Amino acid sequence: MYVDILGNVKDNIYILGIESTSHTFGIGVVEYNVREKSLKIIANEYDRYVPMKGGIHPREAALHHTRTAPQVLRKALERAGIKIKNINAIAVALGPGLGPCLRVGASLARFLASYYKLKLIPVNHAVAHIEIGKYLFNFKDPLIIYVSGGNTLIAIQKNKKYRILGETLDIPLGNLFDTFTREIGLSPPYVIDGKHQIDICAEWGKEFIPLPYTVKGSDLSFSGLLTAALIQAKEYKNNKEKLGNICLSLRETAFNMLVEVAERSLVLTGKKEVLLVGGVASNKYLREKLIAMTRVHGAKYAGTPPEYAGDNGAMIALTGFLSYIYNIHIEPEKAFIRQRWRLDEVELPWLPN
Amino acid sequence: MATQLVNVFDKGAESVIIQGELLGKKIIVKYRVKKPYRHPKFDEIFRKTRTKTEAKILSELYMNKVNVPAPLIVDLKNSIIIMEHIEGQKLSDLIEYMDIEELKTTAYQLGLQTGIMHSLNIYHGDLTLANILVNKSNKKIYIIDFGLAGYSRDIEEYAIDIHLLRRSILALAPDKLDVFMEKFIKGYSESYHGNVHEVLQRVEEIRLRGRYVEERLKKKMLRDKYIE
Numbered sequence: 001m002y003v004d005i006l007g008n009v010k011d012n013i014y015i016l017g018i019e020s021t022s023h024t025f026g027i028g029v030v031e032y033n034v035r036e037k038s039l040k041i042i043a044n045e046y047d048r049y050v051p052m053k054g055g056i057h058p059r060e061a062a063l064h065h066t067r068t069a070p071q072v073l074r075k076a077l078e079r080a081g082i083k084i085k086n087i088n089a090i091a092v093a094l095g096p097g098l099g100p101c102l103r104v105g106a107s108l109a110r111f112l113a114s115y116y117k118l119k120l121i122p123v124n125h126a127v128a129h130i131e132i133g134k135y136l137f138n139f140k141d142p143l144i145i146y147v148s149g150g151n152t153l154i155a156i157q158k159n160k161k162y163r164i165l166g167e168t169l170d171i172p173l174g175n176l177f178d179t180f181t182r183e184i185g186l187s188p189p190y191v192i193d194g195k196h197q198i199d200i201c202a203e204w205g206k207e208f209i210p211l212p213y214t215v216k217g218s219d220l221s222f223s224g225l226l227t228a229a230l231i232q233a234k235e236y237k238n239n240k241e242k243l244g245n246i247c248l249s250l251r252e253t254a255f256n257m258l259v260e261v262a263e264r265s266l267v268l269t270g271k272k273e274v275l276l277v278g279g280v281a282s283n284k285y286l287r288e289k290l291i292a293m294t295r296v297h298g299a300k301y302a303g304t305p306p307e308y309a310g311d312n313g314a315m316i317a318l319t320g321f322l323s324y325i326y327n328i329h330i331e332p333e334k335a336f337i338r339q340r341w342r343l344d345e346v347e348l349p350w351l352p353n
Numbered sequence: 354m355a356t357q358l359v360n361v362f363d364k365g366a367e368s369v370i371i372q373g374e375l376l377g378k379k380i381i382v383k384y385r386v387k388k389p390y391r392h393p394k395f396d397e398i399f400r401k402t403r404t405k406t407e408a409k410i411l412s413e414l415y416m417n418k419v420n421v422p423a424p425l426i427v428d429l430k431n432s433i434i435i436m437e438h439i440e441g442q443k444l445s446d447l448i449e450y451m452d453i454e455e456l457k458t459t460a461y462q463l464g465l466q467t468g469i470m471h472s473l474n475i476y477h478g479d480l481t482l483a484n485i486l487v488n489k490s491n492k493k494i495y496i497i498d499f500g501l502a503g504y505s506r507d508i509e510e511y512a513i514d515i516h517l518l519r520r521s522i523l524a525l526a527p528d529k530l531d532v533f534m535e536k537f538i539k540g541y542s543e544s545y546h547g548n549v550h551e552v553l554q555r556v557e558e559i560r561l562r563g564r565y566v567e568e569r570l571k572k573k574m575l576r577d578k579y580i581e
Contacts, residue, residue, distance in 0.1 A: 156524065163524040169562055208394055215501065217479040217517035252392055259390050264366040268445065268483045268521075289390035296389065340566060 006325060009034055014087045015324055016076070016112075017317025020105030021097025021125045022150065023049045023056050025065040027076040028314030029087075030321050039135070039321065043080035044307070044314035045072050051188050055178065062100035069108055076313065084112070089119040089329065091320020095338030096150070097125060102337040110332040119329040121320045125311075126151060126343040129304075130162065131322060132315035133277040137302040140352060143271040145262050145290070146343075148278030149174035152220060152258070154265045155343060157351045164344050165265045166218025173254055174280050176222045180250060184233045184243065194306060196283065202251050204244025211253045218261045225253060251285065259289045266297055276303035279310045322350045367403070367500060372438065379438035380425065383407075385500075400432040403500040408434050410475055410502045419469050420495045439495050441486035448482060448526045459487060460533045462494045464540020467514065470496070472546040476510035478502045481521035508547065512555035515541075519556070 006013075013032040019025070026046030032039050049064040051057060077084065092109035095102060113120035130144050144155045144162070152174075153167035171179070181187040181197035190197055212228050214221040229250045236242035266274065274294050280286060281303045294301040308315060323329070326349045371382040385400040387393075404427070411424040411434075426435040444459065451459070463485060470477065477484070478501030486495040503510070518537070522530050542549045560566070 158524065159527060163527070164520070164563075165524050166520075167563060169559070208392055210395075210398070216513050217481060217501065218520075219513075219517070252395065256391055256395065260367075264479070267366040268481065292389040342563070342566060 006032070006034075013321065013324070014080070014082055015089050015091055015121075015317045015320045016084075016087050017091040017093075017123070017128075017313045017315070017320050018105045018109050019046070019093050019125070019128075019311050019313045019316045020065050020101050020108075021093050021095070022101060022311060023061055024311035025049075025068050025072055025104070026311060026313035026316075027072050028312060028317040029076055029080040029082070030314065030317040031080070032321060039318075041314045041318065042082075043076040044312055045076040045079060046312055047072050048310075053188065055182065056098070058098040058100045061098065062104050065101055065104040069104060072313075073108070084116055087116075087118060089121050089320060089324050091121040091123050091316050091323070092335070093125045093128065093316050094122045094335065095125065095341035097337075097339065099337065099339050102339065106335060106337050110335055113335075114332045119324070120332050120335055121323045121329050122335060123316050123319045123323065124341055124343065124346045125316075127162065127346055127348065128315040128319040129277045130155075130275070130343075131319045132308050132312075133275045133281075133302070133304045135318055136304060136308065137275065139273045139275055139300075139302065141271065142273035142275035142302075143262070143266050143269060143299075145258070145274065145276045146278045147173050147258065147276070147280035147286070149178060149280075151278060151343075152222075153343070154218060154262055156265075156269055156271065157348075157353060159353075160348055160351050161346065162343050162348070162351075164342075165268070166220065166261045169216070169219050169221045170223040171226065173222065173258060174278075176226050176254060177251070177280075180226060180229055180233075180247075183230055184237075194282065198247055198251055199283070199285070201244055201247035204240050205246070205248035206241070207245045207248075208252060209245055209249045211249050213253055213257060215257050215260055218265055220257050220261060222254060222257075225250065255286050255289050258286070259293050262290065263293050263297070266294070266299060271299065273300045273302070276301075277309070278304075281309040282306040322348075326350060365498070375425065375435070381422065381436050381438045383434045383436065385432035401429060404429060404432045404434060406502060407499040410499045410504075411436065413473065414470060414475065414499075417469065417473055419473075420466055420493055421499075422495065422497060439486050439488070439497070440490070441488040441493075441495060443483050444485040444487055444494075445482035445521075445525055447487055448522070448529060451529075453532065456529060456532060457536045458492065459494055460536035461540040462492075463496075463518075464537040464542075465544045466494065466496055466540075467518075467537075468541045468544030471511045471514070471552075472544065474504055474506050476503060476505055477514050478510075480514040480518045482518075482525055483521075508552050508555055509559075511552050512559055515552070515556045516559045519560075 015030050017028045024046050029043040031042045047068040049061045090109050090113045092105050146153050152172040154165045155162045177198040186197045212224045233246050287303050291301050368383050368385045373380050408424050408427040414421045415423045422439050423437040484498045
């Protein structure tokens with residue numbers, strides 16, 4: 001796949017990726033094997049910060065990252081079976097994300113790069129989510145649906161950039177579910193055994209109730225839906241079945257909105273592949289809806305598996321590798337974090353179109 | 354009523370478009386199909402309300418001489434609208450091959466049409482390049498697909514129309530954005546009755562509302578100064 005650019009490379013290439021944009025501190029390592037001409041993920045270790053109450057507290061999360069960073073790094077290197085001096089470059093997610101959390105990863109990356117005299121590669125977190133999905137399923141030019149706690153958007157690649165066709169105008173989909181379950185007293189924890197609280201709550205319900213449905217062209221708005229659902233939930237605080245009905249309808253409405261704009265974008269662009277990435281990609285109901293939708297239009301569908309759907313270091317390492325072969329790197333003293341770094345700002349020379 | 358259905362003309366995101374003939378005139382049958390991913394109850398409400406809005410707004414716009422297909426027959430129970438057939442190609446297919454003069458006139462025409470529509474307190478709700486037809490022979494442009502349209506006096510809705518148009522160009526032909534928008538705004542200012550400046554300001558506001566827009570962060574400027 002990367003043979004033409006890497007023509008005269010003699011040794012294997014190892015890239016270490018650091019992820020610390022939000023609740024996860026993760027380190028991953030990828031290996032480019034010269035003999036086999038293949039790219040493999042050889043380590044993907046992480047530690048997730050789970051709040052005792054409320055949502056993510058940036059300072060608490062950053063503290064968690066600082067405490068677990070050495071351990072995660074050691075584990076990742078052990079799993080990969082390499083020493084730090086074998087590594088060719090350090091990739092780090094510099095944004096978008098929470099400032100205090102980003103700083104932990106950036107500090108570690110700057111230290112490793114300057115102490116071991118390695119190249120430092122800046123990676124956009126959103127790009128990394130997409131690249132790992134494309135890598136896992138060998139997709140070349142998909143319609144991208146990126147849904148997580150921080151993003152809800154639909155994008156395609158065009159002129160060496162990811163272009164956003166539609167996105168949320170207020171809160172992201174993951175945030176909607178998290179906030180709702182928190183406000184009605186179910187979360188934290190937000191996820192139990194890989195199942196989100198909203199899905200657990202939805203199992204109690206049977207009936208669908210109408211909730212606000214806000215689609216503006218290819219853009220979405222979830223804040224009105226959240227408010228309406230919360231008002232109804234307040235009335236039925238102790239009624240498990242009624243609460244279940246609200247969860248069920250909230251999820252159904254939110255997913256219908258997303259699938260509708262995805263479908264419109266699919267028809268508009270005529271793409272043949274649909275790729276679901278980001279934390280919410282592990283939700284089986286969204287997956288079912290998207291499979292049903294793509295089947296109608298004869299497009300291939302794939303969603304990143306849970307292991308790589310949430311934030312992880314492997315995706316940063318993988319995107320770091322792509323940047324590495326195109327010689328993208330920065331000086332450690334200029335590696336500032338960027339809390340706001342939109343997906344469509346990043347120029348990506350490896351995109352085919 | 355001799356109705357002759359010819360073929361499936363286009364498969365849109367939410368409907369099947371069938372071409373046909375009615376009393377010797379070319380027509381389009383727009384049938385909103387059931388969606389396998391939607392709960393049946395939602396699906397029914399959905400298709401009904403969207404068909405109703407579209408028919409209502411199409412007729413109002415047509416009577417006010419906006420370039421839209423004339424609605425002929427509406428069947429709410431089955432979510433079907435039969436309307437006039439428009440000769441033309443989607444702007445999304447044409448934009449990449451248009452020369453600069455063609456692009457300018459198209460943008461200007463579209464600006465004019467959108468201005469008239471907004472003056473009637475109607476917003477389109479999905480004003481993207483795929484919903485604009487261009488007739489190459491008489492150079493007329495037509496706006497189609499009013500499923501997400503509605504009535505509102507809020508300039509927010511008008512601004513969203515322009516924002517969606519802008520973003521759709523940015524996704525499909527980013528290098529043509531500036532020329533297109535300049536002419537569009539020229540046409541829009543000529544036909545829109547309200548305060549154009551206010552609408553355009555809101556468009557900019559909506560763009561900045563997107564997630565992780567760095568311009569929103571004033572501190573960035575301070576930081577850049579510091580680096581230098």
